Amino acid sequence: MFNQNSCVVCGHSIADPICSRCYTNQTMILLHDLRIDPMIKEYINNKLKNHFSTETINDAECISCRSDVTTVCHYCFSAVLLRILLELNFPEDLVNIMGCKPVYEEIYLQEQRS
Numbered sequence: 001m002f003n004q005n006s007c008v009v010c011g012h013s014i015a016d017p018i019c020s021r022c023y024t025n026q027t028m029i030l031l032h033d034l035r036i037d038p039m040i041k042e043y044i045n046n047k048l049k050n051h052f053s054t055e056t057i058n059d060a061e062c063i064s065c066r067s068d069v070t071t072v073c074h075y076c077f078s079a080v081l082l083r084i085l086l087e088l089n090f091p092e093d094l095v096n097i098m099g100c101k102p103v104y105e106e107i108y109l110q111e112q113r114s
Helices: 020-033 038-051 074-087 092-097 102-113
Strands: none
Touching (some): 074 092
8 A cells, every 4th residue: 555655666654754866866975985986876876866756646855855755765775776786796895885785675576576
């Protein structure tokens, strides 16, 4: 069941209302701090931006930028980011630094099957 202020991917309530743009910006800052190649950063940025829909019935504004509404929960964002990092053969230690955990992907995949 999809409730107001729910993740558009898994349908669960969004506990920390942060928009996908702010999650993506934070990811780009972390990749910059880790001195990841700019072409790889741009690839990840484009994949993330193209993955998440901006259409939602949610009305909770992002607590970070206050301009976008939230569409995705942290777990689903992390699961998508994990897939992108694994696709690019990121080492496990860098994946862990990025905050991606395989359990998030398991939750994400379960919701996709439902």
